[in-house]
Amino acid sequence: MPRLATDDPDALFGLAHDGERPALARLLSLVERGGAPARAVSRLSYPRSGAAATIGITGAPGAGKSTLTSALLGALRSEGARVAVLAIDPSSPFTGGAILGDRVRMGEHALDDGVFIRSMATRGHLGGLALATPEAVRLLDAVGFPWIVIETVGVGQVEVEVAGAADTRVVVLNPGWGDAVQANKAGLMEIADVFVINKADRPGVAETRRDIEQMLELSGPTGPDGWRPPIVATVASTCDGVAELLASVRSHRAWLRGSGELDRRRAHRLDEELQRVLLARLLERVREVEAGGSYEALRAEVAARRLDPWTAAERLLAEG
Amino acid sequence: MPRLATDDPDALFGLAHDGERPALARLLSLVERGGAPARAVSRLSYPRSGAAATIGITGAPGAGKSTLTSALLGALRSEGARVAVLAIDPSSPFTGGAILGDRVRMGEHALDDGVFIRSMATRGHLGGLALATPEAVRLLDAVGFPWIVIETVGVGQVEVEVAGAADTRVVVLNPGWGDAVQANKAGLMEIADVFVINKADRPGVAETRRDIEQMLELSGPTGPDGWRPPIVATVASTCDGVAELLASVRSHRAWLRGSGELDRRRAHRLDEELQRVLLARLLERVREVEAGGSYEALRAEVAARRLDPWTAAERLLAEG
Numbered sequence: 168m169p170r171l172a173t174d175d176p177d178a179l180f181g182l183a184h185d186g187e188r189p190a191l192a193r194l195l196s197l198v199e200r201g202g203a204p205a206r207a208v209s210r211l212s213y214p215r216s217g218a219a220a221t222i223g224i225t226g227a228p229g230a231g232k233s234t235l236t237s238a239l240l241g242a243l244r245s246e247g248a249r250v251a252v253l254a255i256d257p258s259s260p261f262t263g264g265a266i267l268g269d270r271v272r273m274g275e276h277a278l279d280d281g282v283f284i285r286s287m288a289t290r291g292h293l294g295g296l297a298l299a300t301p302e303a304v305r306l307l308d309a310v311g312f313p314w315i316v317i318e319t320v321g322v323g324q325v326e327v328e329v330a331g332a333a334d335t336r337v338v339v340l341n342p343g344w345g346d347a348v349q350a351n352k353a354g355l356m357e358i359a360d361v362f363v364i365n366k367a368d369r370p371g372v373a374e375t376r377r378d379i380e381q382m383l384e385l386s387g388p389t390g391p392d393g394w395r396p397p398i399v400a401t402v403a404s405t406c407d408g409v410a411e412l413l414a415s416v417r418s419h420r421a422w423l424r425g426s427g428e429l430d431r432r433r434a435h436r437l438d439e440e441l442q443r444v445l446l447a448r449l450l451e452r453v454r455e456v457e458a459g460g461s462y463e464a465l466r467a468e469v470a471a472r473r474l475d476p477w478t479a480a481e482r483l484l485a486e487g
Numbered sequence: 488m489p490r491l492a493t494d495d496p497d498a499l500f501g502l503a504h505d506g507e508r509p510a511l512a513r514l515l516s517l518v519e520r521g522g523a524p525a526r527a528v529s530r531l532s533y534p535r536s537g538a539a540a541t542i543g544i545t546g547a548p549g550a551g552k553s554t555l556t557s558a559l560l561g562a563l564r565s566e567g568a569r570v571a572v573l574a575i576d577p578s579s580p581f582t583g584g585a586i587l588g589d590r591v592r593m594g595e596h597a598l599d600d601g602v603f604i605r606s607m608a609t610r611g612h613l614g615g616l617a618l619a620t621p622e623a624v625r626l627l628d629a630v631g632f633p634w635i636v637i638e639t640v641g642v643g644q645v646e647v648e649v650a651g652a653a654d655t656r657v658v659v660l661n662p663g664w665g666d667a668v669q670a671n672k673a674g675l676m677e678i679a680d681v682f683v684i685n686k687a688d689r690p691g692v693a694e695t696r697r698d699i700e701q702m703l704e705l706s707g708p709t710g711p712d713g714w715r716p717p718i719v720a721t722v723a724s725t726c727d728g729v730a731e732l733l734a735s736v737r738s739h740r741a742w743l744r745g746s747g748e749l750d751r752r753r754a755h756r757l758d759e760e761l762q763r764v765l766l767a768r769l770l771e772r773v774r775e776v777e778a779g780g781s782y783e784a785l786r787a788e789v790a791a792r793r794l795d796p797w798t799a800a801e802r803l804l805a806e807g
Contacts, residue, residue, distance in 0.1 A: 206797040213795030437790055444796045445776070448804060449769035466761060470754055475533035476764040477526040483585065484768060 176207040212309035219308035223333030224318045230339040231365040234403040251283040252310040256320040340370035347378035367400035496527040532629035537629035541654030550659040551685040554723040571603040571632040576640040662691035667698035685721035776803040
């Protein structure tokens with residue numbers, strides 16, 4: 168592919184916009200790696216993004232998130248919509264592009280031209296996935312995907328933050344006592360816009376539904392303008408309930424737009440992102456400073472107590 | 488006190504060095520608050536510090552750390568040595584100077600001119616207590632205290648970091664099953680130079696001693712040049728065992744000096760501190776930038792998608 172003998176973000180962006188998947192994959196690698204090329208991608212995609220519907224899929228390992236994502240892909244594809252999937256794995260040392268582990272389960276969509284699936288790990292991106300994920304989502308948005316699904320692998324603070332990059336957050340539970348309690352502990356109840364009880368062919372669906380409802384009650388009554396997260400039972404492996412899930416996602420999206428909550432949510436995310444970006448840029452400067460030639464010399468001055476740490480820091484930053 | 492009608496660090500430092508306690512208290516407040524005055528204090532104390540023996544006292548709440556500190560104070564005072572105590576409470580909204588809660592238990596030393604006791608909280612110091620504590624220790628060192636005891640209130644990451652500002656770290660446990668296991672979980676076993684089993688008039692001393700020894704075994708054999716943390720049983724309220732504790736602290740200090748470990752440890756702490764200071768300075772710049780007039784304007788540009796977050800961050804930092 169001689170056309171890809173470029174790492175120029177502008178050229179790659181044009182190709183990706185025309186549907187060249189290798190160019191899009193290359194751009195996502197740049198986003199993942201961070202630094203100046205990632206910032207160049209950000210400058211290209213930012214003004215062109217904002218139209219896509221973004222869905223975050225999160226929940227405990229083994230809840231069936233990949234199968235559910237695959238089923239959701241099928242439902243969207245049957246309507247002809249193009250869909251991109253970002254599978255986020257903070258613990259993976261591997262990087263994007265590769266079809267890893269669970270990705271295989273989405274194999275049925277691997278040859279579909281309207282589907283783009285990508286795994287993402289941190290790979291040294293300063294600020295990690297919390298920074299890289301919204302950038303990647305905007306890129307997919309900017310090159311023309313109307314639907315973007317962000318699937319997280321585990322449940323932790325990072326996953327909750329990553330899922331927060333989506334407009335509609337789907338929390339996947341399983342039937343049986345305790346799952347909702349665990350989800351609550353993991354901070355998932357607060358971020359859920361739609362609940363899915365997947366593997367609903369197993370016993371315990373009613374109990375899990377009741378647990379979720381009780382926790383929703385505890386979080387207080389929903390106002391006239393509020394959103395009460397619906398609870399959808401699915402069997403992702405047979406696509407049972409997936410149409411209902413998609414309908415719930417659409418209802419939520421309509422509510423987001425109609426209530427003004429979409430703008431509020433995006434403004435809030437933007438503030439958080441701007442803080443993260445500022446911090447990441449500053450951390451980059453710290454690394455640059457430490458890699459610079461003066462660091463060791465000034466460090467020795469501090470060790471000899473000829474210079475205090477603050478003055479040393481001032482001098483290092485003045486040079487940077 | 489007209490002599491204290493100054494906040495000039497140079498003048499205050501001279502007074503503190505001459506034994507003026509209100510001047511020392513004022514300087515510690517400046518350290519606590521951070522910013523330019525704290526940096527001025529740092530520049531004064533840094534070249535004049537390094538001679539004091541510093542002891543960190545940490546352990547679970549209720550283990551008797553304050554009583555033990557008070558007993559240790561008594562032992563040192565009976566030898567005529569001047570002692571400063573920094574009581575560190577990350578959770579307290581109160582600030583220094585005040586004799587808070589447990590301080591009252593040290594009341595017997597309150598009127599002793601050779602003892603200086605001070606509580607410290609964060610009070611918005613950027614980088615928090617992990618940054619302010621070594622600065623405060625160096626100040627006390629520089630104005631002439633040969634012994635400095637740093638007592639932490641709880642057990643958490645901050646407490647472990649704060650205790651790390653001392654050359655000799657004393658971990659206080661109580662008799663009974665499980666205490667050593669909890670301490671291990673809290674990361675205290677790794678940092679312990681001396682173990683104290685306080686309230687040793689209660690049952691379970693042998694078991695706790697065995698637990699500690701087992702954990703020390705697990706961490707591997709100690710080399711010919713290494714230090715094996717002694718385990719001292721005390722009843723702080725009656726001063727039983729406190730002389731032995733002080734002897735252990737002195738043995739450890741002699742080992743630190745003789746083995747070259749004191750220099751290695753201080754060099755390591757210095758690297759960590761330099762990193763924190765660099766980051767704190769940069770975070771100060773973020774706050775300055777956010778408080779500046781351009782932040783809201785640029786944020787609005789980003790919200791309107793006319794500017795991407797990275798470019799906005801660049802512009803803000805270029806102004807700062």
